[in-house]
Amino acid sequence: MDFATFLIQLLNSVQYGLLLFMLAAGLTLIFGIMGVVNLAHGSFYMLGAYLGYSLSGHFGSLTLAILGGAVLAVLFGLALEWLLFRHFYHRDHLDQVLLTFGLIYIFEELRSILWGDDVHGVPIPAMLDWSIPLTDTLSYPVYRLFISGVCMALALGLYLLISKTRLGMKIRAGAFNRDMAESLGVNIKLIHAIVFALGVGLAAVAGMVAAPVSSVYPNMGSSVLIMCFVVVVIGGIGSVRGALISALLVGLVDTFGKVLLPSMAGMLVYMLMAAVLLWKPEGLFKQ
Amino acid sequence: MSTPRAHIEVLPRSVQFALALGLAALLLFPVVGSDFYVQMVTRMMIMAIFAMSLDLLQGVTGLVSLGHAAYFGVAGYALAFLTPADTPVSLWWSLPLAVAGAGLVALVIGFFVVRTHGIYFIMVTMAFAQMVFYLFFDNKVLGGSDGLYINFRPDASIFGWLPFDLEGRKTFYYFTLALVILVYVLLRRLLWSPLGRALSGIRINEHRMRAMGFGTRGYKLTAFTVAGALAGLAGYLWGAQTGYVNPELMGFHMSAHAIMMIILGGMGNFAGAIVGAFAFEYLLHVFKDITKHWQLLMGSFIVLVVVAAPRGLLGMLGQRRAAKAQEDSHHG
Numbered sequence: 264m265d266f267a268t269f270l271i272q273l274l275n276s277v278q279y280g281l282l283l284f285m286l287a288a289g290l291t292l293i294f295g296i297m298g299v300v301n302l303a304h305g306s307f308y309m310l311g312a313y314l315g316y317s318l319s320g321h322f323g324s325l326t327l328a329i330l331g332g333a334v335l336a337v338l339f340g341l342a343l344e345w346l347l348f349r350h351f352y353h354r355d356h357l358d359q360v361l362l363t364f365g366l367i368y369i370f371e372e373l374r375s376i377l378w379g380d381d382v383h384g385v386p387i388p389a390m391l392d393w394s395i396p397l398t399d400t401l402s403y404p405v406y407r408l409f410i411s412g413v414c415m416a417l418a419l420g421l422y423l424l425i426s427k428t429r430l431g432m433k434i435r436a437g438a439f440n441r442d443m444a445e446s447l448g449v450n451i452k453l454i455h456a457i458v459f460a461l462g463v464g465l466a467a468v469a470g471m472v473a474a475p476v477s478s479v480y481p482n483m484g485s486s487v488l489i490m491c492f493v494v495v496v497i498g499g500i501g502s503v504r505g506a507l508i509s510a511l512l513v514g515l516v517d518t519f520g521k522v523l524l525p526s527m528a529g530m531l532v533y534m535l536m537a538a539v540l541l542w543k544p545e546g547l548f549k550q
Numbered sequence: 551m552s553t554p555r556a557h558i559e560v561l562p563r564s565v566q567f568a569l570a571l572g573l574a575a576l577l578l579f580p581v582v583g584s585d586f587y588v589q590m591v592t593r594m595m596i597m598a599i600f601a602m603s604l605d606l607l608q609g610v611t612g613l614v615s616l617g618h619a620a621y622f623g624v625a626g627y628a629l630a631f632l633t634p635a636d637t638p639v640s641l642w643w644s645l646p647l648a649v650a651g652a653g654l655v656a657l658v659i660g661f662f663v664v665r666t667h668g669i670y671f672i673m674v675t676m677a678f679a680q681m682v683f684y685l686f687f688d689n690k691v692l693g694g695s696d697g698l699y700i701n702f703r704p705d706a707s708i709f710g711w712l713p714f715d716l717e718g719r720k721t722f723y724y725f726t727l728a729l730v731i732l733v734y735v736l737l738r739r740l741l742w743s744p745l746g747r748a749l750s751g752i753r754i755n756e757h758r759m760r761a762m763g764f765g766t767r768g769y770k771l772t773a774f775t776v777a778g779a780l781a782g783l784a785g786y787l788w789g790a791q792t793g794y795v796n797p798e799l800m801g802f803h804m805s806a807h808a809i810m811m812i813i814l815g816g817m818g819n820f821a822g823a824i825v826g827a828f829a830f831e832y833l834l835h836v837f838k839d840i841t842k843h844w845q846l847l848m849g850s851f852i853v854l855v856v857v858a859a860p861r862g863l864l865g866m867l868g869q870r871r872a873a874k875a876q877e878d879s880h881h882g
Binding site (some may be wrong): 287294300346347350356357360361362364365366367368369370371372373375376485489491493495496500520526529530533534535537540541545546 | 686
């Protein structure tokens, strides 16, 4: 493998890892703070991708589509939390699994009714539709760098929100001791709603920025959901830092696995998970 | 975080009576039912075995597995590999081999997953099942995304003597029914054996069980392996009945369906799993008949059950009995 190929694969793996992080961060926060296992998280990714597809056609601009779609996704998250999820924070994991599995069916069918079952491509914005030449024959698409950039900016924003702001302090307090935070006057219900909507928003934005590369297709949420589970298990549930490191690790193993060991590629990530389980059953960064 | 659930291990007389009636109905059904419905009820019985096998984990031991379909699928594939293209394979060695194969896969995966608890267990079982899914999905040698055909049902002859012929729809029906009864009796006995008591203890309080000197990991691994092997029995029958296996059999929708069956019927007593499997498969049939958008109906139904009746049909009964008993003691 020459250096240019290596660089391309490395950039791809970082881009994939960061994208996974956007989903895994929401998943791990929602579990860490509200104690909910959410199988429907992949559906939010799918929803985002389809919103990106529809809105970019409507606005004629992907940037506007992403902004509009993010607002819609957050509102959707707030409604869903208020209507259903809020009543399941204290329920058994089994009930949460079933609730969110039922939601997957509902979201898939609504997607089928609203958008049909065809695969749709989403155009890359003209401004980003060019490549950086690396050698005579190889080049790297700028749009993939844009995906990494958006994800990194959001990851940084998430870090600042949680560790530097008053809201973030309340979120951390709520995660550490819910009852104590509540008795000190933190409106924990509001915090939960915000965290949930944030998770939905992050997943949807991930879907939107990924749509031009992956295109949009039925059941696109399921495979990405399971990858996120692997990321969260490796990183340790509730740890955003763990999710970031483990997402990048999974991105590396998956991308280079496909190049170096194509026949085993599908399984390598799971073997990584098995190894981590043997070594640290609670994940690498269990809080 | 978890709420105590209603567990009815001892079945009330009324439920026992209903089960006996159900058994009589199943015995008589092929006499009156058309071929289509005989096949449908056979499939329901196969799913009942699958649901019972999961109930050993979910209802008895308190382990929620979202990857149970992997063992179901592995045994189905085992039958597909064992059956030659032009002749049937002998039932007498292919069945034990497929079941043992599923049990072995469950043992290996179980070795990793029983180290985890609660939510980790759910996610890890799902992830490993997906690994098995991709193993078959990605490899053309293993059938790939198209799956494999099984041209013949297993052959039950012993040294040239044929006690029953599984190619017959009704024979296959009764063969499956016999296995449903066998698995039910086996699991009920297991439930009241020392092993079953230990597994129940793990569900109620694993820390206390460990403090009492039980190696809970070993017990959980045993339950996981037995459950996987019995899921394999169901998967073998599925492959034999439909003559076709594909990776979807191992997908997490299949695993989630089994969880739903147990919730619907009531957990921890195996009878509920049977009732739930019949109810769920029938609903699936009805919903698919009504509209091509059946997923909307099934999804709404699942959400409704979890919101309104999380303890299942038998659980609601138990709740009412408990409430009544409490009321009586107040008056007394």
